[in-house]
Amino acid sequence: MAVLLRGLRAGRALRGLSKVTVPVATSPHCTGVRRGFHRAVLLQVQKESDPDDSSSTTTSSSSSSSSYHQHYQAHPSESEPASSASEQETPTPNTSYTDQAGEESEDYETEEQLQARILTAALEFVPQHGWSVEAISAAAETLGLSSASAGMFTNGAGDLVLHFIAHCNAQLTETLAEQHNQVQLGQAEKKTTAEFLRDAVEIRLRMLIPYIDTWPQAMSILLLPHNIPDSLKHLSTMVDDIWYYAGDRSTDLNWYTRRAALTGIYNTTELVMLQDSSPDFQDTWAFLDNRINDIVNMANTAKQAQATGEAVVQGLMGAAVTLKNLTGMNQRR
Amino acid sequence: MAAPLKTFGRKVLCGYCHVLHKGLLCRIVASSPSSLVSGSRGYSAGSEEKSTHFGFETVPEGQKAERVYKVFENVAQKYDVMNDAMSMGIHRLWKDTLLHIMNPQPGIRLLDTAGGTGDISFRFLDYVQSQRDRQRRRAARTNQTVSWQQIAANYTSSDTGPGESRAVVCDINKEMLKVGKQRAEQQGYNTGLSWVVGDAEELPFDDNQFDVYTIAFGIRNVTHIEQALQEALRVLKPGGRFMCLEFSRVSNPLLSRFYDAYSFQLIPVLGEVIAGDWKSYQYLVESIRRFPDQETFKGMIEDAGFFRVQYFNLTGGVVAIHSGFKL
Numbered sequence: 001m002a003v004l005l006r007g008l009r010a011g012r013a014l015r016g017l018s019k020v021t022v023p024v025a026t027s028p029h030c031t032g033v034r035r036g037f038h039r040a041v042l043l044q045v046q047k048e049s050d051p052d053d054s055s056s057t058t059t060s061s062s063s064s065s066s067s068y069h070q071h072y073q074a075h076p077s078e079s080e081p082a083s084s085a086s087e088q089e090t091p092t093p094n095t096s097y098t099d100q101a102g103e104e105s106e107d108y109e110t111e112e113q114l115q116a117r118i119l120t121a122a123l124e125f126v127p128q129h130g131w132s133v134e135a136i137s138a139a140a141e142t143l144g145l146s147s148a149s150a151g152m153f154t155n156g157a158g159d160l161v162l163h164f165i166a167h168c169n170a171q172l173t174e175t176l177a178e179q180h181n182q183v184q185l186g187q188a189e190k191k192t193t194a195e196f197l198r199d200a201v202e203i204r205l206r207m208l209i210p211y212i213d214t215w216p217q218a219m220s221i222l223l224l225p226h227n228i229p230d231s232l233k234h235l236s237t238m239v240d241d242i243w244y245y246a247g248d249r250s251t252d253l254n255w256y257t258r259r260a261a262l263t264g265i266y267n268t269t270e271l272v273m274l275q276d277s278s279p280d281f282q283d284t285w286a287f288l289d290n291r292i293n294d295i296v297n298m299a300n301t302a303k304q305a306q307a308t309g310e311a312v313v314q315g316l317m318g319a320a321v322t323l324k325n326l327t328g329m330n331q332r333r
Numbered sequence: 334m335a336a337p338l339k340t341f342g343r344k345v346l347c348g349y350c351h352v353l354h355k356g357l358l359c360r361i362v363a364s365s366p367s368s369l370v371s372g373s374r375g376y377s378a379g380s381e382e383k384s385t386h387f388g389f390e391t392v393p394e395g396q397k398a399e400r401v402y403k404v405f406e407n408v409a410q411k412y413d414v415m416n417d418a419m420s421m422g423i424h425r426l427w428k429d430t431l432l433h434i435m436n437p438q439p440g441i442r443l444l445d446t447a448g449g450t451g452d453i454s455f456r457f458l459d460y461v462q463s464q465r466d467r468q469r470r471r472a473a474r475t476n477q478t479v480s481w482q483q484i485a486a487n488y489t490s491s492d493t494g495p496g497e498s499r500a501v502v503c504d505i506n507k508e509m510l511k512v513g514k515q516r517a518e519q520q521g522y523n524t525g526l527s528w529v530v531g532d533a534e535e536l537p538f539d540d541n542q543f544d545v546y547t548i549a550f551g552i553r554n555v556t557h558i559e560q561a562l563q564e565a566l567r568v569l570k571p572g573g574r575f576m577c578l579e580f581s582r583v584s585n586p587l588l589s590r591f592y593d594a595y596s597f598q599l600i601p602v603l604g605e606v607i608a609g610d611w612k613s614y615q616y617l618v619e620s621i622r623r624f625p626d627q628e629t630f631k632g633m634i635e636d637a638g639f640f641r642v643q644y645f646n647l648t649g650g651v652v653a654i655h656s657g658f659k660l
Contacts, residue, residue, distance in 0.1 A: 145571055
């Protein structure tokens with residue numbers, strides 16, 4: 001069942017939305033871009049999933065070239081169904097060529113990898129320039145490219161924010177998978193659901209702390225109409241990941257209610273965090289605690305109400321039968 | 334006596350033919366009146382002189398550049414007026430869109446090839462200046478506690494122009510550059526602008542010089558488009574952007590009919606009335622039809638070595654902006 005869910009999610013990711021918004025009929029255009037990409041691939045793409053590289057998440061994203069949307073899959077075992085399907089399309093001749101220096105120069109990577117590098121470098125300039133094309137231009141210059149190459153990102157600031165979110169989600173998934181492994185190996189204790197959710201949301205929100213001053217700008221960029229589908233997709237996959245590692249294997253209405261609840265908790269906690277000025281955001285974590293307790297209480301209350309309701313109905317039925325007996329209506333003549 | 338002479342003559346001519354078939358002596362052969370030679374002259378002449386299109390005419394390649402030069406020499410004085418009349422002012426929107434897509438940051442160098450009267454360069458300088466102003470306003474807003482030194486520095490610095498950004502207008506036609514310089518003086522662009530005479534197929538610049546290379550409504554006049562693209566790749570810095578604004582294929586059949594009718598019936602008439610030059614504007618509309626369509630041109634740009642090539646159709650395909658990066 002879990003495998004089915006993962007496969008569904010991977011399929012959803014591969015059929016991801018097109019990121020390059022060009023006001024032109026896309027079908028001939030898509031093949032052209034793919035042709036350009038294949039030419040780039042032929043320029044000796046030789047990087048595989050490199051364990052030394054901290055951005056191991058980006059390599060598997062670059063191999064899934066069929067979708068323009070970069071879907072970050074952190075854990076290698078999880079990315080099997082996704083990347084194996086996409087790797088059949090891209091012939092990566094990484095073993096036949098040897099680079100002289102043994103390191104990656106600009107010619108030996110794909111456009112997507114270069115874009116990922118630029119966006120990662122641009123995160124450093126965000127406190128100064130905000131989430132904007134200027135940050136991307138400044139980053140391009142540090143990488144040795146002209147600042148005009150920021151024009152590659154047709155979505156501009158939206159690309160930068162979505163890249164950051166994908167990066168954070170990938171890190172979160174990695175951390176959760178590690179914790180899961182440790183529990184399985186018996187090195188750590190299994191947490192209760194409430195505790196697990198609380199920790200996961202806290203980990204994820206802590207990644208925003210370096211950019212908390214400019215985060216309102218980022219949120220407003222994510223709410224732009226052309227960014228909403230992508231941002232919703234990132235949010236929903238993140239919530240799905242958290243619930244999966246929390247141990248949720250439900251297949252009924254619970255699946256939807258749980259994810260809706262966690263989405264609500266995450267969004268409201270994020271908003272509280274934006275205007276929180278307590279030391280180390282203690283107020284935010286207290287708010288998060290309360291919301292999670294609310295959800296847990298509501299779940300318990302719902303169960304109790306159901307049990308009570310059943311008991312009440314049984315009582316009423318009993319009273320009705322007694323009445324009928326007393327009045328003699330139950331007898332057969 | 335006649336017979337050996339005839340055979341001797343035939344031998345000489347056969348010797349001639351031998352050399353002819355190497356294909357290098359066609360010009361010498363062209364002056365020979367012999368019929369035997371003229372047959373081979375036709376063969377070798379075809380393999381030597383390549384021809385290209387000049388509007389709907391076919392001309393030898395060597396001549397096209399000259400004829401294009403004459404066209405623009407004639408129209409230079411009335412170029413801007415005619416642009417407004419022919420496109421009903423929409424060409425300004427097209428050029429503005431080009432700048433918006435380019436989104437230049439302050440401090441970059443632009444090469445405006447076939448820039449002629451300087452429309453793109455002027456817009457570039459304006460755009461860059463407004464970006465600088467915006468950045469300085471934003472910096473001032475966040476910097477609420479200003480020190481005395483900063484205030485003093487503000488008094489002394491009077492940089493309201495484009496700053497470090499540079500635009501170089503390059504055109505093969507001196508008349509167009511002359512008109513451009515006059516316009517620049519009139520409109521007050523004195524800093525950050527250079528005027529250079531040069532051929533797009535052989536630019537007089539070093540490698541890796543420019544951040545953005547634009548060619549607006551000029552590449553269809555170039556004889557060897559691939560060479561122009563190669564030159565663009567050469568002079569651009571790594572990460573630099575190639576942008577081409579050019580008339581292209583209209584896909585909508587209804588719009589296409591109106592556009593064709595407008596182009597062939599109205600534009601040469603306008604040319605005659607306003608500029609007194611029917612043929613130049615006939616060349617203009619014909620050269621538009623001979624230019625490859627969006628996808629083909631995109632393929633050519635990719636073949637030249639640019640990455641992330643994409644195009645944006647404006648006004649339903651009447652005009653297309655192609656953009657590629659040197660990565």
